[in-house]
Amino acid sequence: MNKLKPRSKTWIEFDEEVVFGAGRAALFQAIEETGSIRQAANKLGMSYRAAWGKIKATEERLGIRLVEKYAGGLQSGAVLTPQAKELMEIFQQFKKDSEASVDELFIRHFNKFFSS
Amino acid sequence: MNKLKPRSKTWIEFDEEVVFGAGRAALFQAIEETGSIRQAANKLGMSYRAAWGKIKATEERLGIRLVEKYAGGLQSGAVLTPQAKELMEIFQQFKKDSEASVDELFIRHFNKFFSS
Numbered sequence: 001m002n003k004l005k006p007r008s009k010t011w012i013e014f015d016e017e018v019v020f021g022a023g024r025a026a027l028f029q030a031i032e033e034t035g036s037i038r039q040a041a042n043k044l045g046m047s048y049r050a051a052w053g054k055i056k057a058t059e060e061r062l063g064i065r066l067v068e069k070y071a072g073g074l075q076s077g078a079v080l081t082p083q084a085k086e087l088m089e090i091f092q093q094f095k096k097d098s099e100a101s102v103d104e105l106f107i108r109h110f111n112k113f114f115s116s
Numbered sequence: 117m118n119k120l121k122p123r124s125k126t127w128i129e130f131d132e133e134v135v136f137g138a139g140r141a142a143l144f145q146a147i148e149e150t151g152s153i154r155q156a157a158n159k160l161g162m163s164y165r166a167a168w169g170k171i172k173a174t175e176e177r178l179g180i181r182l183v184e185k186y187a188g189g190l191q192s193g194a195v196l197t198p199q200a201k202e203l204m205e206i207f208q209q210f211k212k213d214s215e216a217s218v219d220e221l222f223i224r225h226f227n228k229f230f231s232s
Contacts, residue, residue: 003130003131004128004129004130004135004178005128005129005130006126006127006128006129006210007126007127007128007129008124008125008126008127008214008218009124009125010122010123010124010218011122011123011124012120012121012122012123012222012226013120013121013122013123014119014120014121015119019120062120062230086229087229090225090226090229093225094122094221094222094225094226097221097225098124098217098218098221101214101217101218101221102124102126102214102217102218105210105213105214105217106128106210109206109209109210109213110128110206110210113202113203113206114178
């Protein structure tokens with residue numbers, strides 16, 4: 001059983017549509033790192049339009065502002081709101097705990113089957 | 117938070133390759149119901165070759181015989197071995213418990229965030 005591993009993927013839906021998951025978390029992370037939706041989208045190989053659509057969809061479904069765009073003289077960019085940072089943190093913890101729980105359940109259920 | 121729902125998908129890998137998951141479980145279920153690999157493959161919209169490849173891959177990675185083909189005078193077909201039935205049962209229970217655990221973790225982690 002040593003090479004057998006449980007894998008899991010968790011995400012959050014609202015009315016059967018994805019609200020937040022690993023992909024959305026990566027997008028938000030990239031916005032935090034680059035300070036720009038366009039650069040974040042490039043980094044993840046998606047169009048600006050697709051990235052913006054995902055951000056708006058998540059904001060609308062949750063009713064929470066997550067990304068603030070700003071335009072200055074020489075600078076323009078985007079920053080995550082405190083709520084977005086909190087959402088990311090909670091999601092990572094939720095994901096980590098879910099994986100740990102699945103690992104434990106895997107051993108509990110399959111240990112006997114695979115060692116027989 | 118009432119319309120927000122956690123979703124999860126769990127599967128088992130061996131050396132980074134899928135050994136068993138919802139797709140494999142559906143294939144085995146269809147073989148049990150139809151008594152035929154070809155009919156099971158049709159039912160799931162896959163080729164006989166693809167279905168047989170998945171069965172062999174799972175058998176080889178686990179080192180367990182899961183499907184027995186037989187050929188008779190008027191009849192030929194396939195049946196699941198007792199080990200395959202046990203694997204399906206354990207996987208369903210593992211999947212169900214994993215989902216229940218993810219549901220619980222979702223509430224524990226997100227309840228405060230979404231009610232604020």
